Amino acid sequence: MKSEKIVKETNLEIPSIPNVSLVAFYGHKSPQLKELIQQLQREITSSLGGDSFIPYQLEQVHATVIGCEGLKTQSGVINKWFCDRRQETRYIDFPGLINYLQHQVDLPLTIRFGGYDRDGEYNYFSRNEHLYYRSFQLQPAKEGVIPILIGWSWQDNRVTLGIDKLRRNFQQFNLLHKYHETTDAIDNDFYLRLGTINCQSRDSEIQAIANNIRSLLETQSPLSIPVKKNNLAFARYQDLSLTPTTTKIIPIAQITANLLEEMYPV
Template sequence: MTKIVIPTTPNVSLVAFYSDRKSPELAQLIRAIQTHLSDRLGNRFRPEPFPQIHATILGCEGRTTAVGILNRWFLERRQEYRYIDLSGFITFVKICDRLPMPIQFGGYNPGQDYGFLSRNLHPFERSFQVQGDVAVLTGWPRRHATFPDDLDDFRRRAQPFGILHKYHNTPDSVDNDCYMRVGTILDKIETELIQKIEAEIREMLRLQPVEIAIDAGTLQFLGYQTLPPQPETTAIASLGDATEDRLKSWYPPL
């Protein structure tokens, strides 16, 4: 059998908070983080254009074949040929009992046990990081005073529809992170300065928590041509407007 290669772009993803789907509080927090980074790094920091900042909820990447839309991550992570049931997945998202899903950004005290770690790190430390050259803001599902694995569960429950979450490398992998790329570091910065800036922004987040729900109003399907998705070249469908035929047309042909 000829090996099928699934291109990175164009492709499809389910996201939250894209374009104008950010609450005023979340928008203010993101701008404060970008401003702090710009103040500390000058032109060595490039803020992500505000409309394209988003949280990837579930990458639905694949490629059209004669049989159906072959899922990229089942193929690459598990070496399985699984085909995406777009109609079933859209219906699942609309009726999922995990939605609305409140997400808390910030408000994490370093000495407090929240009952979870993210990649073996305390949520205070993970709430803001420079990962390689990318500045990343991360939050987690919160219900009342608990922090359940609601987002990981949502991602896992997409598997029967032929969609594997990118970071579910193995059946027991967990990814409950709701993360957003807020900008890029353009130069080699000394480690000590990066660590100091990270600590400053984490403290800002600790004192200025924001909660926003992932729900029908904040979710959108994107048919993107580039990464990160550029608003001028990205097709968008709200949850109410998403159909199998519409999303299918966004996938790269074989």
């Protein structure tokens, strides 16, 4: 374990691609989650027409639990986000991380997608926005616009901070969540990218899609799905969409410290 020494570092650059993430629902999904994904993909395709929308393959639609990006060195694998966000050089504790995921992690967590009333009071805002507006987002990206379905951990008929807490727990193994730049930052969003909308689509078309899908998610019954240990896997990816032909997946139950370290770039 290389967690005792923390070195302040300001000039190290760690590439994002290729690299490693801990993901959920890559590959196998429940029938209900499959149907919701395909329903929204059909809605986007129908709204735009032609080939403006390129849906992700059902297999590759996933949620990122935490980006585990790092750089392999002679001393160990340096975590990218502690380096970039906190200017600290920390080496990922692989044995501790794997023991936690296989034997100690507090799962399942229930994630609720949809069913958020625009006039409802949930005592929680995502990036300072009401959950109705955050339940479906269109995210600008280099390759176009990415439609994103977002859910939140849900228990006793309310939103919990279960996802944020899970991400924060990884800090003990020298993994910092990308959006925990400061010690009080919160990221409780559990999101699925659905595909890519090309840049030729007009802004008015894009916004109409967002409004239609938010209304659809509001009016239909919410989907609550458990995130269990057998839904988690480490992914070594060559692109940010995790294209199946170029992505290596190792489930949590099968991972070892050596296998995980071998997934990292040098």
